[in-house]
Amino acid sequence: MDSKVRLHIAGPLGAGQDVELTRDQAHYLSGVMRLSPGDTLTVFDGVSGAWRATIDAASKRGGTLTCQEQTAAQRNPPDIWLIFAPIKKVRTDFIVEKATELGAARILPVQTRFTNSERIRRDRLQAHAVEAAEQCGGTFVPEVTDIAPLDRLLADWPADRALIFCDETLSDDPDWAEGGTGTALPPAPAAILIGPEGGFSSEERARLRALPFAHPIGLGPRILRADTAAVAALTLWQQARGDWT
């Protein structure tokens, strides 16, 4: 049975495999969760499913586990990326957490014309994705990439991947309104692109609309914050085209 204490660790995992804990992990198990040698927890490495492990030793200086048996098969999300323009720190953290919970396969911060923040702490965002996977019972951790300018992202775009572009002006524009909301969402491989709080520039919007792989969608009659739009668009896609069946 799956323990409530879940830890993402470096692989590989396998029956009888010894696992070295980082100091932080060992402190979390012994100091925060108050587990002792012999206690069990669930571990996963992102590719090998979930495993029951027993603690051999854990203190604030480090520790080791022994991997026992697999308790859940590896479950990867559908091939959906989330591309977003970083906003205020707490909302950026939130987007990474929610995208992980909602089964994004990859999280790509992007720099647009009106992006407030040009730098991100990629390692910190990746740690948020790990923590979200630990919390939500997942066995997969999406990669958080380094921030890239929108131009470069589009120049390198894989031809077979649909780009679902959340266009906050769509509900005002009758030419685009026939697309509706969440209807005719393209299947995987796909990516959802969310703009910054100031929206896309008119040049960016024109360029995005002209791309053959772009699918502009609207998200209802109210203006959504960027973090809300990310959760809403991922939800609609997972329900229509993903693994929510």
Add this chain to the structure above:
Amino acid sequence: MDSKVRLHIAGPLGAGQDVELTRDQAHYLSGVMRLSPGDTLTVFDGVSGAWRATIDAASKRGGTLTCQEQTAAQRNPPDIWLIFAPIKKVRTDFIVEKATELGAARILPVQTRFTNSERIRRDRLQAHAVEAAEQCGGTFVPEVTDIAPLDRLLADWPADRALIFCDETLSDDPDWAEGGTGTALPPAPAAILIGPEGGFSSEERARLRALPFAHPIGLGPRILRADTAAVAALTLWQQARGDWT
């Protein structure tokens, strides 16, 4: 044209109507937004649409506006309630903000068996709803009710309102799986019920499932946090049955 500065004020609004500002509002306009007498902003009272107003006076001691002309008609959301068990402060705030953006008509904190927090600051949550409506360009502010025990809420339940009950165990239970996710969501009047982080108790779940007006739904194969579930369920409902068309 609609100003980017938007303020929810006590009504009634009408052409030529003088409006007294609270100290906080006057300080926000003069001290934070750096507006001066003669500058314009958008005001709304929750029932009369959006109006252009000009500042007559604003300082940190108070101020007045004059309401000029209506710039947007009143737009009320569909009759969908969000009922949720309060969680950690920042996530509770977040749920209220997101429910307002996503067009909930009413927000009802509920106390369940495993609800961590038995008290809420209703006035603070209501202020969050107002701020979210100001930010998202809305003209409607959902009422945040006082927290009520689940039992009492169900005892007083209006017979014609469907209760969409997000059941985190649903994906594991073949008897309920045929309902699927987001399919066959009931139309308005409806309410979405999200449990606390610990889920519903088995007694609560059995009771909810037995209610003739209850519609259990699942939200995909990953465990969602309560705040994620609230946003996801509101999104699915708005797209299927609400005003996202």
